[in-house]
Amino acid sequence: MASKLHCSSWADIHPELLGLVLRRLPSHADRVRLRAVCRPWRSSARIPSVPPPLPWLALLDGTFLNIASGVIHRIPVPDGACCHGSLDNWLFLVKSDGGCSLMNPFSRAKLKLPTLATYKAASTFKPSFYKLVVPWQLDSSPDSLVAVLIMGGYNFSTILICQPPVATDSSRGQKPLQHLADVAFFSGKLYAIGKFGNLLILDITGSSAKKPQILAIDSVINSKDYTGDLPEPLLKDVVYMRREYLVECSGRLLLVTRYIRSMDRARGRDSFEHHRTAGFEVLEADLSNIPGRWTRVNNLRGQALFVGKHCSKALLAGEAGCAQEDCIYFICDYPPQKFAADPLRDSGVYNMRNGMITPLLTGTAAALPHRVGQSCPTWLFPTETM
Template identity: 25%
Template sequence: MGEPPGKTGRRDAGGTAPAVEDRWTQLPPELLPLICKKLPDSADFVRFRTVCSAWRDAAPLSDVPPQLPWVVERRGSAFQARVHFRFYSPSSGRTYGVRGYGGRSWLVMGGACQEHLVTTVDLSTTALYNPLTGERLALPPAPYPQWRHGVVHVVADGRRRGGAPLVVNASTRTGHFGYCRQGDTKWTLVDGRQDMGHRAYHGGRFYVNTNAQETLVIDASTGAVESVLPPPPRSADAGAGVSCGDYLVESRGKLIRAVLFPRDSVVATSAEDYYLNVYQLQEDGKAAAAWAKVESVGDSVLFFDKHGHGFSLEPNGAAELKRDCVYFMHEKRTWLDAGEYRFLCRYNMETGEVDRVVSLPDTFGDTWIVPGLCPSE
């Protein structure tokens, strides 16, 4: 990797070990956290920690700077051998390769992930895998295999939620889903209905949108449907347009729902043709829970993939994570489907405008991961 700028080495006349003049260690300690917060990439954070002990102490593993999530390389065949993972960092424009663990066949389960990927080795062993630390957590065999009809994502992270990582595996054919935590010997399956769509975990319950735009409230310990929330109030600007995305995510202890609409109420041909209606679940205990439209998500940054999975992040100007914004994916097929363009787009809640943040390489697909360096609890 080489030495940081400002660090020089030289040997004395006797040929002994080099005497090092390290001006970087003389920086005022109060500046180090400020510098660290401006780093746009986890790889830069790791390099920052290797400069010296003072810099390492100023950059604890639990305080990685917010950044745009990394996107995982997509392979043509689900059965293709995968010894290495490749990641693309939109914040820095760099591509990284990380060696996997064992096995001749690697499958990456698609979906947004918090710090871990869900992988399958030799089509049998399923595990949570942190590609930056090498940590591996065994899971029961997936109930809906990805090579048949499954989409997996990590909906809660133990370090952030106070419990073990919670993994959901949904069937793309029926909408049913199963979930498990580290240490479980089997998946808990929710098979009561076949019109279940996007889902989020909040306060010990799953909230699942249906085709009718209702929201099922499901007890995570039993899998039973506790109640059904009515659709959110439709704003006048939505008109008769059909939504082209309906997302759920927990943010700062609140459950948020974002519904994506085309501006002309028919079809969106470019990223700028979209707008969002955003709602928050109201739970005051005096009345039945319901969706209420909000005009701002404050200091939160909401991020969704094409499957409706997502997470809430902290704003960071250096990483292009702007406060009060919602990030989503837009795909555009070229003439005669000869190719495909993928854009990460940002909807500004204050102005109602959409702009493209980054164009993604076609070889990188739908799985996003928030890089993390802390071990799971």
């Protein structure tokens, strides 16, 4: 008598095989579809070693581009609100009346923030952009401190500290600071990049009964002490515009400098029309002694960087369409808001190993039409727990 063949259900597929499939799905939407097949797949698909999905890119018209698939997503936001930045998987929204909040577009959770543009030093100039950073992820620590870098005209800036859901604020003194390029938390401490690439540390104090305050700002690295040559293929006799990003990556605090070159004379009102990125330089903050020093790094220890003036983040690199190891992903984020530059105009992937730049998008996704709007280009990082 023939023995009956045992037919296993798709629900019984081994978790290791699911992991192999997930590693080849860089799109967050595709991973959500996989987990939705059945309950065993949903529980088995939460594998810590799987690289995170590629981020979405916020476009000027308020839509979001999945850079892995080229699919456009429309995320509803409150009436009168525009995206002015992001914080991991949270959107920073500013309403027409100046009201500010953080919104998780996937869980719909919201956190109230102060009306940032009206506070003390920020009210003495017109804010042109915001950068928000936290010492811990808001999903796990919703009462975390939030530091906000507000930049205005003539390179004036200020830093505010708030603690959602209580909309408290604090700034250092009544006068704005001059030229802070970026901020980042590292090992629980807040750092900022000042003029000429000097690294500053901001001493924050506060408790549940007292508003957080910035007590002091001290320099820990003087950029003049670094005398390294430009990395290839950058040229010494070319004048570059620089853009600086401060990013925590694999237990290191990195200063990522972007070199932008004008390829032709502007013929319209947009003076940045023909600017294109030529290369990057990555320095590590050596803080073993004070004052510290910058040292050049040539790899990202299995990570990839996504840089932008509104949000920067390091992700674990992977294979088959996931983030590429030792690569820097960038978008066109440097023109002023009034020029409303397409974030894909000067975008790409810079390989630290060979200095080559490849397109951020390929195929039909690279030719997607993008409409002008009031939102700011920024990265949005979906999480696997969604």
